Amino acid sequence: MSENPAPTPMRLLTPAEAVEILGDVSILNAWGAWKIELLYVHIRRTVRCRPEDVAAQIFRNTMLPNKLKIFRIGG
Secondary structure (H helix, E strand, O other): OOOOOOOOOOOOEOHHHHHHHHOOHHHHHHHHHOOOOOOOEEEOOEEEEOHHHHHHHHHHOOOOHHHOOOOOOOO
16 A cells, blocks of 8 residues: 655745855846846745746856957947
8 A cells, every 4th residue: 555645845035045056146136137037936925936937047047268259348
């Protein structure tokens, strides 16, 4: 007989905790401005995200040094 174990609670991050992982609130704001979708969950009036989704977004947006573009202003 197979039994379904009780679901384990999932750790969800607040926006402030996500910023701690990212290092700067401007990164989270830039992702929103650039339409980079970070998966999130609405719980009542709060927004939460999974730590693995933050890590996956960091991985997807990591650039190799030879792909880095340098922009010059005024020239």
